[in-house]
Amino acid sequence: MLRYFGRRVLTLIPTLFAVLTLAFVLVRIVPGDPALIILGDQATPEAIARFHSETGLDLPIWQQYLGFLSELLRGDLGVSMISNRPVLTSIMEVLPYTLELSLAGVAVGVSFGVPLGVIAARSNGGWADWAVRILTLGGLSFPAFVSAVMLLLVFSVWLGWFPVISTGKPITDPVGRLMSLALPAFSLGLVMMAYVARVTRGGMMNVMRSDFIRTARAKGVPARRIVWKHALRNVLLGVVTFTGLYFSVLIGNSVLTEIVFNRPGLGKLVVGALERRDYTLLQGLVVAYAILVVLVNALTDLCYGAVDPRVKTE
């Protein structure tokens, strides 16, 4: 298992390298000189030259690239062009909020989506199936910002169950933190729930037709256990794959959720960096997102090895 994981991590290195290079290039091919944006149109040529030499922008591009990589290897993402704070510090401050939101979103998506999918498959054409189909269609066709606003309106404004603004609560206030997480997580997980329900329903319909389900019935396994154990375990393989793939989409969607709910997180940092053309911060954020996505993919593979005994882990 450890060797399997080690091998998986090794294959991540070229991917990560490519993504980092892309981040470096992207930030540099954006038209416009950051010096002009930051110092203003009226800046003197001396000031611009000074800015360039301070930020290293006057060096040849390959030297900038090597400098970027070597700093990265030392865990240094540079300093913000605007606030002069180290980029890594800014990211690490809010990363826990984004992580907890994304994980909670996935938890909502899976823990509601899987049972809904199973129930729909079991009822196959019955009223429960139709109810789930309509529900998932709703989940898929509402943009996240619409559902987020509706959730806020109903549960925070009208019912007052949850706080309207989920500004970061410290970890020392776990109840407050959970309460401020609930609505954003639900809003973020809604679309995923719809997808997971559909993936589960489809998988379930297929698996229930398999020979091994017939074998289980022939040995007298109770119907309930056939569905929730024998069939579901096989369907979960597909759900794990889907979750891994969807996680990166979810991290992207979390930007919007963070803004609607006014939560601290990478998303708000991205929007701020974009608005102020803070290229170093932006570059650092792209790196952070890339590492996150790549790690999630590795984790998915690991899960896959754990749920499917046919995946060679030795």
Add this chain to the structure above:
Amino acid sequence: MSVLDVDNLRTTLNLNGRACHVLRDVSFRVAEGETLAIVGESGCGKSMLAMSIMGLLPSVARITQGHVVLDGHALEKEPERAMEKIRGARIGMVFQEPMTALNPVFTVGAQISEPLRDHLGLSRRDAREAAIELMEKVRIPSAASRYTSYPHEFSGGMRQRVVIALAIACGPRLLIADEPTTALDVTVQRQLLDLLDHLQDEGRMGMLLITHNLAIVAGHADRVVVMYGGDVVESATVRDLFRNPAHPYARALLASLPRVDRDLSELASIPGRVPPLAGLPDGCRFKDRCPHAMDICEQMPPPTEMPGEAGHNVRCWLHVEGGEHAADG
């Protein structure tokens, strides 16, 4: 006393509102320790028969007439809950396709222990011991260490041994083997059939051996039921059937067997094909392929007659006294 008594069984399939009888008035018995072979081409209702006995018919099919009696106890009206306690405990079943018959995500040990815990109420530890014993019984080498193996680590023949272990786990009264060796190599076929024979003798089980292979019938069955299009067309002891097949279909089946004392060019094939479920004819279902078809065959299904020795039944108008004229009267 018979272990299984199938009496006048009719299973009806509902195809978009049209009822077709995929099993028509099927009757036979399986005695303790006896092997009854069910033979016929694919699509003649053999598997549908097995599923009717097990109570595992697809939702569009149901038993509309007759009885399935196991040890004097009628099963056809039992609710699903009661059948769950019978399947795997008093009836075991072995399937055709060992490669897909086992759940890929559970260890074979867990799959064999499950019925032991369900039906015999064994503890986890006792079930494990019993399962390893069963694996030894079906001659899986180094059973104890293979308890935690997954199905994909087994060959087809070994998987079929696991399926057999599962089927006999709770000491069933009846074993239904539906084409148990069709998907396997010839050498492995032989071993598995001998194993089944041995287990059957040991447990005094009745066995229903469903096959299309007459060579298997000759070597491993006591009596034979020949099915065609959902009808039992002939039933006899193996010896009677091979010596004096009475029904034109049974004769044609036997004529299509290669024999060492005959030239291969004489091998007969049966013209035409098995009628599709949706187009099962009302009268004799073999009539379209039968060289002796008469008017009466078109009109009504033949009654079951006993032309020769006791226990040899045939369902054909040829063997009904004055059958040619029955249509007139």
